[in-house]
Every structure is written in C-alpha cells, then in structure tokens.
Amino acid sequence: MAYIEGFVCAVPADKKDAYRKHAADAAPLFHELGVARMVETWGDDVPDGRVTDFKGAVKAKPDEVVVFSWFEFPDKATRQAANEKMRSDPRMEAMGADMPFDGQRMIYGGFEVLSDEKTGAKAGYVDGMVLAVPANARDAYRELTAKTNAVIKEHGATRVVEAWGDDVPEGKVTDFQGAVKAGGDEVVVFSWIEWASKAARDEGWAKIMADPRMNEAMSHAPYDGKRQIYGGFSPLVDM
Template sequence: MTYVQGFLIPSHDKAGYAKMAAEAAPIFQDHGARRIVETWAVDVPDGKRTDMKRAVALEDGESVVFSWIFYDDKAAFDSAHEGIMKDERMKMPESPMPFDGKRMVFGGFEVVYDSGDGGAFGFVDGMVAAVPSDKREDFAAFAEGHGALFKEKGALRIVDGWGADVPAGKVTDFRRAVDLAEDETVVFGWIEWPDKATRDAAWAALMSDPRMASNKPTWNGPTAIFGGFAPVFDTAHA
C-alpha cells in the first residue's frame, strides 16, 4: 500500500525553503522516496477551534508549508528513514534553516484513495482531519465519492491517507492540530488543481451540487483544518 509522509511546516523564507528542498531531495530519492512535493500557503483561513496556523504555532513573518513524500509502502519508508538518518549529506548546515524544526508537524499515512497522477499542478487544497478509528472503510468510500465529483469539476488528482504513524511532538503534532480524541485517527489529504481559478470555480459549483450534501463527511468537521497552497518544489516536475 502506497505510503505518504505528510508535513505542516512554519517557514519565514520562501526562496530559501525552496532551495533547501531542491538540495535535499536527491538524498531522499537515493533512499527510496518516489516523489517529493513542497507547497507554500496562499489561502490558509483562521478556524474557530483549530487551523493550520495554530497547528504549527505560526509566528509573524511566517507562512505554512504543506508538504508530502510518496513511498512505495511503509516498509520502503522505514528503510529510507533509517538510511537518511545515517547519510552524511544530512548533516545540519552552518547557516540558519529556513524553517523552525521544533514546530514542524509530521506523520505517516497509508493511502486509502488516490485518483491517479494528473501531472503538473498549480494549486492544491490541503486537509488534515480526525475520523473515528472504526470508520476507515467509510472514509475511503467517502474519499472516492467526493474524488469523482472533484475530478468532474477539473481537479487533477485527489489523495487521502489514513494515519499509520502519527507521533506525539513536544511543541506541535498532528494530534493536537485536529484536537484528536482517543477513538479517532488523523487523516491527511489533498486535491491538486491546474490553478486557483479552476479551484475557485469548482468549489462554487460544488457548494450547490446536491451530490455533495448526500455524501456526508466521515471526519469531525469542527476540528478539521484546511488551506490552499501553490507548489514551490516538485521532484516530478522540477
């Protein structure tokens, strides 16, 4: 089963972050990463209870990065992680990093729905949510149903992952990001679009589509977090 490592990252330096990502990517690829994508915040709304800004304790002058790495499966990720940690090329640089690692949020997810590679994209809707742990199959079915609607309206690709390894962090983590309950699991997903205009038009149309209302979300709506992002680095389209 395809495995995704997902991230939310606070960064103060867009150009520096993109440069760092491009320099680090070959190391991850040498150890088995299939594709690495980094996207920069364009539209990250405030939430009443949770949101992506609070998820990374965002500070003034920073933006949220929504990122993911594809692996063939969890075994491939585990092997890659072990190799990367031993790789001398991963030594910390002397210059300051373009993000705060202490507030970086990360986790591993098993892909339960993937509509298929749609090629290069210009905008992405990112989502993290909490789903009852006994509703994995329902979540996958929901993702597939909604995925078809998004594709119909111009989306290039829809991917949804089920939390498999979501560690607790000292400062921030995915669990706190969605105020996770004991009987819930974190899900991580995204929708790729050609551009923001296509996305905006699609959402406007879908909000009045009765099929959206009939396919009830399985996640906890009040704690789900969302944002719109533009790609700054993609190993598949570098």
C-alpha cells in the first residue's frame, strides 16, 4: 500500500528561490533512497483561521510563507528503509546544514493512504488540508470522503488523496497534533487535492460549494471541521 511522508514548514518570503533550489537539488538523493515522487508547494491562498490555521501550525512569522509538501513511497517498508538511510547518509547532514528555513518549526509524519483518486495529470495547483478524526471513525471518514471526493473530481480536480496518520511524532516546538489540536483519541489526516491550474481550482470550488450533494455529505462529517486547516498552494518542485 502506498505511503506518504507529509511536511509543513515556514519559509521566509525572500527565500523562495533558495528553497526551490534546495528542494530540487535534494530530489535526486531522495529518489535514490526510495522516494517515488516529491512535491513542494508554496503558500498562495492560505487564510487565517479562528481556531487553527497553517500559519499557526508552524508558528509562521509575518515575513514567512507556509510550504506544504510530501514524499510518495510505494509502501511503508520503503519509507522506513529510506529514513534509516537518510539518518546515516553524510549528504543529508550537509543538506541539513544549509536549509533556508527554521527546521525546528517544521512538522512532519508518516501516513497510510486511505484513498487515492487520480487521473495522472500533473498538478498545476494544490489544496492542502490537515484535520483530526476520531480513531474509531476511520471507516465513517472513508465513506464520507468517497462521496465528497467524487463530487470534487466531477468539478475538475485531477487527484484527491486522503492519508491516515500512522507514524506522526510529537515535536518539541511544533507538530501535526498541535496543528489541529488533536485529542488523545484522534488521528491526524493529511490530505490534498490536485488541480490543473488555480483558475480550474477556483471555478471548481464555486461549483462544489453550490452542489447539494456536498452539503448533504458534510452535514454528517465525523470530525470537527472548525479545527481543520487548509489552503491553496502553487507547486514549486514536482519530481
């Protein structure tokens, strides 16, 4: 089963090109170690929230931009082996010494893919989401997203991925649990939607929000939507 390593971090706005280069330069090494696809996206439409939001999740400063990114692995075993290799590879140490952002505030974790609805088209724009779902509501959440994701794809999305928290560590400064104020009986879900372009995304969401099937499905959501964090992101690196 496919496995996801998800990341969110805050990068100074004036370091965008440096971050892109840092990520692109690192991609060949990650692929060598087992990553099938690496995607880095730059915050473009990331709203402030009343309870939670992406900026608060990584304690972003006013001059910083939220980055939403992920690695795709063919399975968990490949991911585990890759992480083990990364810990002992001197190239990773050199890379870590030259990061154009504060790595202590980066949040990360491993996620099992619950569902992956895709067409194969490359992402031109991404909606990223993180939420907390009661552990005993996994099946209910999967059933809900089967309905909502069908509507989202019908209105233009090229891919929708839902990934269930599996190896999500607690952090000293920030972490995924704190990002969505997850309780002890809740699991973090890492999710994203791919679109052909921002225009397609904006047009699609207008139709989605007006679709009665979406409103009906979401009225039975088995989680607290007020603690969900979300935003729109422009791809920086997709390799």
